Every structure is written in structure tokens, then in C-alpha cells.
Amino acid sequence: MSYATNLRCRECHREYPLAAQHVCEFCFGPVEVTYDYDAIRRNVTRAHIESGPASLWRYHDFLPVDRQDAIDIGAGFTPLIRAKNLGKALGLNNLYIKNDTVNPTWSFKDRVVAVAASRARELGFEKLACASTGNLANSVSAHAAAAGMEAVVFIPHDLEAGKIVGSSIYGPTLVKVQGNYDAVNRLCAELSSTYPWAFVNVNVRPYYSEGSKTLGFEVAEQLGWRAPDHCVVPIASGSLFVKIKKGFEELAKAGLIEPKATRMSGAQATGCSPVATAWEEGSMNFRPQRPNTIAKSLAIGNPADGYYSLVQLRDTGGACGSVSDDEIVAGMKLLAETEGIFAETAGGVTVASLKQLAEQGRIGADELTVAFVTGAGFKTLEAVTDALSPALEIEATVESFERAYEAHAGKSAPHLVQGVA
Numbered sequence: 001m002s003y004a005t006n007l008r009c010r011e012c013h014r015e016y017p018l019a020a021q022h023v024c025e026f027c028f029g030p031v032e033v034t035y036d037y038d039a040i041r042r043n044v045t046r047a048h049i050e051s052g053p054a055s056l057w058r059y060h061d062f063l064p065v066d067r068q069d070a071i072d073i074g075a076g077f078t079p080l081i082r083a084k085n086l087g088k089a090l091g092l093n094n095l096y097i098k099n100d101t102v103n104p105t106w107s108f109k110d111r112v113v114a115v116a117a118s119r120a121r122e123l124g125f126e127k128l129a130c131a132s133t134g135n136l137a138n139s140v141s142a143h144a145a146a147a148g149m150e151a152v153v154f155i156p157h158d159l160e161a162g163k164i165v166g167s168s169i170y171g172p173t174l175v176k177v178q179g180n181y182d183a184v185n186r187l188c189a190e191l192s193s194t195y196p197w198a199f200v201n202v203n204v205r206p207y208y209s210e211g212s213k214t215l216g217f218e219v220a221e222q223l224g225w226r227a228p229d230h231c232v233v234p235i236a237s238g239s240l241f242v243k244i245k246k247g248f249e250e251l252a253k254a255g256l257i258e259p260k261a262t263r264m265s266g267a268q269a270t271g272c273s274p275v276a277t278a279w280e281e282g283s284m285n286f287r288p289q290r291p292n293t294i295a296k297s298l299a300i301g302n303p304a305d306g307y308y309s310l311v312q313l314r315d316t317g318g319a320c321g322s323v324s325d326d327e328i329v330a331g332m333k334l335l336a337e338t339e340g341i342f343a344e345t346a347g348g349v350t351v352a353s354l355k356q357l358a359e360q361g362r363i364g365a366d367e368l369t370v371a372f373v374t375g376a377g378f379k380t381l382e383a384v385t386d387a388l389s390p391a392l393e394i395e396a397t398v399e400s401f402e403r404a405y406e407a408h409a410g411k412s413a414p415h416l417v418q419g420v421a
Helices: 037-043 046-050 056-062 084-090 109-122 135-147 161-168 181-191 205-210 213-222 239-253 274-281 306-316 325-339 345-359 377-387 398-409
Strands: 004-009 031-035 080-082 095-099 127-131 150-156 173-177 230-234 263-269 320-323 369-373
Touching: 031 205, 037 056, 037 239, 046 056, 046 213, 056 109, 056 213, 080 213, 084 095, 084 325, 084 345, 095 213, 109 127, 109 135, 109 205, 127 135, 127 181, 135 150, 135 161, 150 161, 150 181, 161 173, 161 377, 173 181, 205 239, 213 239, 230 239, 230 345, 239 263, 239 306, 263 274, 263 306, 263 345, 274 306, 274 320, 320 325, 320 345, 325 345, 325 377, 345 369, 345 377
Parallel strands: 095 369, 127 150, 150 173, 230 263, 230 369, 263 320
Antiparallel strands: 004 031, 080 095
């Protein structure tokens, strides 16, 4: 059984049953799931977790779903990679990449949807819906298919082709909305009061957001049951940024890791940087922005957890990067060329911001730093295609190859010497 106890308002702390509710009826603050941490401490051990499945459901004791009700298509427990090459390029001696590009639909959204869809089914919903910048639509469509549920996914009309196909293949009702993500989200908020559907990032958002903290659980376990010194996380709504830290804090409450003051730094695209702009101005009040960036998965101009992201930046001593479209593409290429990871534009934002913060001295050279790469690059091919070198075109002869190679590389091609290449 789940150790979840209730929903609690972040602002006034009023408590509610574990129903489909996302705001406090008294102060309209956001509500989130709370747990019986004393019971978790008594019953959950490292060995118990380590014996679980190689997915996020190894942490089911920290999630608001009964284990037997879980919809599991293999989300989570993704690689934590020691990024020696990238670290060397950036002057960071203890850098790791949390590689969430390898989830079932190639983004971290599989984590949040796995939890939201499972809880929605427990609550009796038969349809899953969402407002999405693309990755969430892919994951809702896939999880609904696996669960035998219907899916209705709403996206901005101008999304990347890879993300549209990545939803359509699962057979949802796909709705393109004229407008940006904020317009799509407003529409879904209105529809959620009319249609008896589980809108994963509206009426079941408290359960949805809990999936993000599994990244914190995994990083701590993969580091030998310890929290890192510093995390760099892309910020869209801000929920991921806040919940990763919650993951570290919950493990400490349960006695599974030592408490640690992990510094949390954010990453945003300059074309949609409400949190980064407020942070640079020293303000705790962000101003909504109209997105204009190739990083469409981060293009949320009015982030739901923007204020809480600013609080976390302040309280942990973090910083927030803001990078241009050109820097985003350069970040995607740098990650691919150093660590063999092809990330989407959001990953380019993370790596470019990591570089920016390192150059500014905001990340210590010896800090154990984890950068979170949240989606795969094949979803956003349009962003990098024009920035890549064209293939060499040759005839099927050695001479043709050597001429082309010399022109390309500025040096002679290697020749066979005594039968050895």
C-alpha cells in the first residue's frame, strides 16, 4: 500500500483527501502529496529499494500509487554517466550527466506520466489528457495505450514534426491549438472543469509532479546513496527543478542518505527566461514572457512553479543560466561530441547553461555536479540540421575518397603501411 497520507497546500497548509484536486479551496495555493515518513523510515531500507525493478517503481514507497496499480512501461532508472570529456572541456573535475533521453518515449516525462496515469486509473478515470509542448503528449499517448485508456492530447500548432509523430503513433486524439503552450494550458484548465478526464498536468497535477522526484532518488542511489553537491536542471514550469530537490530531502527524512545542502541551479533559453530574468534582477516576482526560442519543450512563459523555483535558487545558493538559440545548438553539439549523447534542445539549454555558469565561476571545479539531460535529440532534428557538416560525396574509388578527405580534413588520408592500417 502507498504511504501517501493527504494533499497539503504549500501556502496555508490545509489538508485534503487524496482526490483529483490541484489547488487549495481556501487560498488557491498549489497542493502536493504528503507521506507518513515515520512509517517509511521503519519499513523501507536501501536493500529493499535495490531489490526492486529497474524502473522508477523501485521507489513505489515514496509515490502516491499502490504498487499493484502501477502502469509500468519501463520509465526511469536511467544512466548516470561520469562525463569526463565534457568536464574536461568545461573545467569541471567531478561532472555527471543524468541521461533521461533513454526513457520509453525518450524524455523524463515518462516519469511524471507513469505516476499520474496510475493514480488517475486508481481514481476511476477512463481518459487521459494533457496540455503539452510535445514530450508530455508523447508520454500520455504511450501510457494510455499501455493502460487501455483513451488519450486526448493538446499541443501548440507549430511543434517539431518528431514530437507530433511521437504522439500520433500511439493513436490518441491529437489536438493542435493555434497559440503557444500558455494558450494551450489555459484551454485545458477550462476543459478540465467540463470533461470528466484526468488532465495529467491540471486536475491530477499533484500526482504527476511526484514523478519528477524519482530523478533525485536515482541520482542519490547511483552515487552510492549520497546527494550531489550541485545540480543543473532545465526550467520550464519549474516543477522538475523543485521536485528533484524534494527527492533528496525525502531520502534524508527516511534515513537513507545523509542530509546535504545541495546547490540547485537552473537553465533557461533567453527566448523564454522568466525565472532567469527575475533571478538576475534579484526579484522573487517573475514577469510572464511570450516564448521565442527553438527550445520549445521549455517554452512556458508563465511557469506554474516559477516562484518556488526562485525560492529554491535563493535558499540553496544556486544560479540560473540563460542562453541564446545559437548557444543551445552549440550545447547540443558539445554534448554529442564529448559524451556521445544526442539531446534535444532542452539538453542544449542545460549544457550551454552549465558552460555559462562554469565560466562565471558559479560552479566549483571540484563540486560533484549533476547536469540533467531530459529528452532525446531525434525529436528536434530541425534545430541542428543546418549547423552540421555535410557528408562527403565520392565515387566508389580510393582516389575519390582521398581527394575528398584531404579537402575536408586538410591533411592526407592514412595509407596502408606494410599491410597494417
